[in-house]
Amino acid sequence: MKLDCKHVWEHISGYLDHQLDPELLAAIEKHLENCEVCAAVLDSTRNVLVLTADDRTYELPVGYSQRLHQRLRTIIREHPG
Numbered sequence: 375m376k377l378d379c380k381h382v383w384e385h386i387s388g389y390l391d392h393q394l395d396p397e398l399l400a401a402i403e404k405h406l407e408n409c410e411v412c413a414a415v416l417d418s419t420r421n422v423l424v425l426t427a428d429d430r431t432y433e434l435p436v437g438y439s440q441r442l443h444q445r446l447r448t449i450i451r452e453h454p455g
């Protein structure tokens with residue numbers, strides 16, 4: 375199974391919640407080993423989720439996905455290709 379970055383991002387919350395099926399999980403982990411962009415995205419996403427967990431709420435903050443998308447765009451700009 376070959377994933378591109380967009381597919382990894384779609385599944386990133388499932389990845390963090392350990393809700394992916396093993397085949398998809400393996401494909402994503404393989405992609406992350408070779409993709410600096412997705413590794414950075416995963417780190418950013420994990421930071422947001424940790425902060426959220428520290429506040430003892432498991433709902434994503436308002437504006438979460440806009441901020442994430444913005445961050446993704448910045449990361450992509452900084453890592454052309």
Ligand SMILES: [Zn+2]
Pocket residue numbers: 378379380382405409410411412
């Ligand atoms: Zn990637």
